[in-house]
Amino acid sequence: MKSYLIRPAGALVLALALASCGGGDDDKFTVQGTVIGLKYSGLVLQNNGSQDLTVNPPASGDTVSFSFPNKIEYGDVYTVSIKSQPLHQTCGAAREAPLSLSDTAGRLSSINAIISCALNEKPVGGTITGLTKDTTGLVLANGSNTGTYSPTLEAITADKPFLYSLPVQVAYGVTYSVTVITQPVGRFCTVQNAAGTMGDAEITNVNVNCVPR
Structure with a gap:
């Protein structure tokens, strides 16, 4: 047989042998997953500390899918952060899948990293003035939330203004309205700056002033 015919045939056999050994996308894994509860922009994910991926909130619904562009090999470790x-x-x-963000490619048939997002919550509070150890019993509450606050005797025995904070924090964008549920003994208390909408910082100016009846 002519040698010039053997060379192309040999090259074809070699190419088929290499293809049979794998190396295509079928042997690789996409690092992908789902973000639950994303409402605002700015989320940036990272895989193995190098690949960045910006995830925007969904146009509708509560979930959005994501996938990193670079695939990984079978047996490679991925860590989504x-x-x-x-x-x-x-x-x-996500609470229901706490270990899903880091694993080895191929242990499962596909990668599904599940991330959960929640609105930031901040406390609501301020300063209480005008109470003494003999004028206890004040009870405050947030009308748009749950939980009440009543100052302890230790807080008011100094007979001077003291800081307070309601026990239940308020999520970003939610309104609050602090009211007096129970007036203290011998005092009448009013609330200044009682209502508003929670922003990115805690509220510290809902001030309560108590005067003799």
């Missing part, structure tokens, strides 16, 4: 939190929210591994 939060590089930048979205505005007004905090995201992390």
Whole structure:
């Protein structure tokens, strides 16, 4: 047989042998997953500390899917982390799948990292003035939330203004309205700056002033 016919045939056999050994996308895995509860922009994910991926909130619904562009090989370890939190929210591994953000490619048939985002919550409070150890019994509440607050005797025995904070925090964008549920003994208390909408910082100016009846 002519040698010039053998060379192309040999090259074809070699190419088929290499293809049969794998190396195509069928042997690789996409690092992908789902973000639940994302409402604001700014979320940036990272895989293995190098690949960045910006995830925007869904146009509708409560979930949005994501996938990193670079695939990984079978047996490679992936770790999805939060590089930048979205505005007004905090995201992390979903409670129902806490280990889904880090694993080895191929242990499962596909990669599904599940991330959950929640609105940031901040406390509401301020200063209480005008109470003494003999004028206890004040009870405050937030009308748009749950939980009440009543100052302890230790807080008011100094007979001077003291700081307070309601026990239940308020989520970003939610309104609050602090009211007096129970007046203290011998005092009448009013609330200044009682209502508003929670922003990105805690509220510290809902001041309560108590005067003799």
